[in-house]
Amino acid sequence: MYLGYDWAVLSSEEDARYRMAPLPAPQTMKERILETADKLFYLQGIRAIGVDTIAAEIGISKRTLYNHFPSKDALIAAYLERRFVTQRPSDKPPAEQILATFDSLERRFAAKDFRGCPFVNAVAELGPTDRAVKKIAIAFKESRRLWFRDRLIELGVADADALATQLVLLVDGSIAQDLVRDDPAMARAAKEAAKVLLRNAGVDVGDDAPKPVKRRKLAPR
Amino acid sequence: MYLGYDWAVLSSEEDARYRMAPLPAPQTMKERILETADKLFYLQGIRAIGVDTIAAEIGISKRTLYNHFPSKDALIAAYLERRFVTQRPSDKPPAEQILATFDSLERRFAAKDFRGCPFVNAVAELGPTDRAVKKIAIAFKESRRLWFRDRLIELGVADADALATQLVLLVDGSIAQDLVRDDPAMARAAKEAAKVLLRNAGVDVGDDAPKPVKRRKLAPR
DNA sequence: GCCTAAGTACACAGGTCTGTGTAACCAAAA
DNA sequence: TTTTGGTTACACAGACCTGTGTACTTAGGC
Numbered sequence: 001m002y003l004g005y006d007w008a009v010l011s012s013e014e015d016a017r018y019r020m021a022p023l024p025a026p027q028t029m030k031e032r033i034l035e036t037a038d039k040l041f042y043l044q045g046i047r048a049i050g051v052d053t054i055a056a057e058i059g060i061s062k063r064t065l066y067n068h069f070p071s072k073d074a075l076i077a078a079y080l081e082r083r084f085v086t087q088r089p090s091d092k093p094p095a096e097q098i099l100a101t102f103d104s105l106e107r108r109f110a111a112k113d114f115r116g117c118p119f120v121n122a123v124a125e126l127g128p129t130d131r132a133v134k135k136i137a138i139a140f141k142e143s144r145r146l147w148f149r150d151r152l153i154e155l156g157v158a159d160a161d162a163l164a165t166q167l168v169l170l171v172d173g174s175i176a177q178d179l180v181r182d183d184p185a186m187a188r189a190a191k192e193a194a195k196v197l198l199r200n201a202g203v204d205v206g207d208d209a210p211k212p213v214k215r216r217k218l219a220p221r
Numbered sequence: 222m223y224l225g226y227d228w229a230v231l232s233s234e235e236d237a238r239y240r241m242a243p244l245p246a247p248q249t250m251k252e253r254i255l256e257t258a259d260k261l262f263y264l265q266g267i268r269a270i271g272v273d274t275i276a277a278e279i280g281i282s283k284r285t286l287y288n289h290f291p292s293k294d295a296l297i298a299a300y301l302e303r304r305f306v307t308q309r310p311s312d313k314p315p316a317e318q319i320l321a322t323f324d325s326l327e328r329r330f331a332a333k334d335f336r337g338c339p340f341v342n343a344v345a346e347l348g349p350t351d352r353a354v355k356k357i358a359i360a361f362k363e364s365r366r367l368w369f370r371d372r373l374i375e376l377g378v379a380d381a382d383a384l385a386t387q388l389v390l391l392v393d394g395s396i397a398q399d400l401v402r403d404d405p406a407m408a409r410a411a412k413e414a415a416k417v418l419l420r421n422a423g424v425d426v427g428d429d430a431p432k433p434v435k436r437r438k439l440a441p442r
Numbered sequence: 443g444c445c446t447a448a449g450t451a452c453a454c455a456g457g458t459c460t461g462t463g464t465a466a467c468c469a470a471a472a
Numbered sequence: 473t474t475t476t477g478g479t480t481a482c483a484c485a486g487a488c489c490t491g492t493g494t495a496c497t498t499a500g501g502c
Binding site: 124169179 | 264265266268269336337338340341342344345346347348349350355358359362363383386387389390391392393394395396397398400401402407410411413414417418421
Binding site: 443444445446447448449450451452453454455456457458459460461462463464465466467468469470471472 | 473474475476477478479480481482483484485486487488489490491492493494495496497498499500501502
């Protein structure tokens with residue numbers, strides 16, 4: 001928690017250990033606001049959180065917040081833009097990268113502070129009215145789809161475009177399911193489905209299921 | 222729009238055609254409230270709509286609304302319960318039923334009043350706090366999963382449970398994607414993926430892709 | 443020591459929201 | 473005719489929300 005003016009008091013009177021560590025790090029005020037807004041917006045919902053709450057949580061005045069962001073809408077936009085981080089490049093083989101996506105998804109599901117996709121949630125909350133929010137949500141979804149597509153092209157998959165779309169369906173489906181069910185196993189289910197789709201497109205995803213399609217016996221009627 | 226007391230006036234003075242057709246049907250007041258709440262909650266968001274707005278839209282007083290529902294929370298719960306309709310039985314073969322799900326999804330996406338899954342949206346909007354909402358959302362999702370599972374069992378699929386889960390991932394994924402992108406093609410993509418998954422489980426889904434798994438040529442590296 | 447930029451405290455306008463209280467009204471049943 | 477149950481109009485309490493205005497304080501650079 002930010003301490004505001006008590007800082008001076010702290011550095012003159014308190015234990016040196018507290019003085020030496022610049023506490024929550026020498027962040028810029030804007031970044032501190034965004035960080036807190038992110039936590040509250042994401043965890044509790046954009047509409048559920050007022051600017052007062054954000055300011056109070058940081059320990060700053062509402063006026064300061066409005067000195068950095070002209071309106072709540074601007075803060076919301078900044079929140080979403082900050083969430084729009086591009087994946088860092090990996091040197092692992094593309095197929096592994098794709099499947100690793102689902103593993104990381106599973107880890108995120110297991111964390112108790114996971115609350116679905118911030119972009120989908122924002123669109124759901126803010127309704128069809130908010131053009132700005134929708135725009136950035138679309139951009140985000142498309143960027144993720146293209147990430148899959150690039151790797152599929154690298155793998156020589158014929159219809160990389162279509163398969164990439166199918167993979168993002170699995171990602172978003174597992175996110176939605178986990179949001180309501182709190183069940184990280186949804187990520188594993190998505191991964192298994194992804195493997196089937198990849199194998200079907202000629203991608204080698206290792207381990208189980210030998211080439212010949214296994215036929216289960218059909219029930220009598 | 223509900224006409225309230227003008228009803229009597231209408232039936233005594235207006236054209237007989239209007240009199241004969243019981244206009245919006247002799248609905249109970251509760252049902253009329255729910256119908257309007259449904260439209261507004263779903264289209265604009267639960268938090269975005271106040272009880273005043275609902276009452277005004279019907280043309281009744283806010284007091285009347287509160288005489289039928291003790292609180293907005295109760296109205297929200299009733300709204301979601303009303304949305305929880307069970308699918309009507311079909312005599313078509315199970316595989317067709319499953320695939321038809323995605324066709325109907327596509328039609329719903331194409332309608333301009335589609336705004337995602339009301340249950341997922343409610344959970345996203347109302348946050349992790351609201352136990353009641355989450356409970357009914359879970360029940361809904363599970364019921365849909367079991368619907369798939371029953372048909373897969375009928376088809377003799379070995380791991381019907383796992384495959385049913387994967388199919389609901391595709392459903393929810395396409396819903397989330399369409400919510401942000403407004404692209405009904407997401408339903409088609411989900412259907413194609415579903416076909417692959419079904420075929421992989423030994424289900425005959427007709428048309429393309431003869432038995433032997435088609436191998437695409439791989440890129441040089 | 444002075445100036446400036448940033449932050450603070452605090453009040454407040456104007457809006458919305460949920461929920462209640464109350465007296466009058468009307469239709470239809472008794 | 474009288475009663476009864478559902479409805480209306482309207483005011484209001486009490487929160488909470490976004491956004492602004494203002495005068496004061498503080499830290500750091502000059």
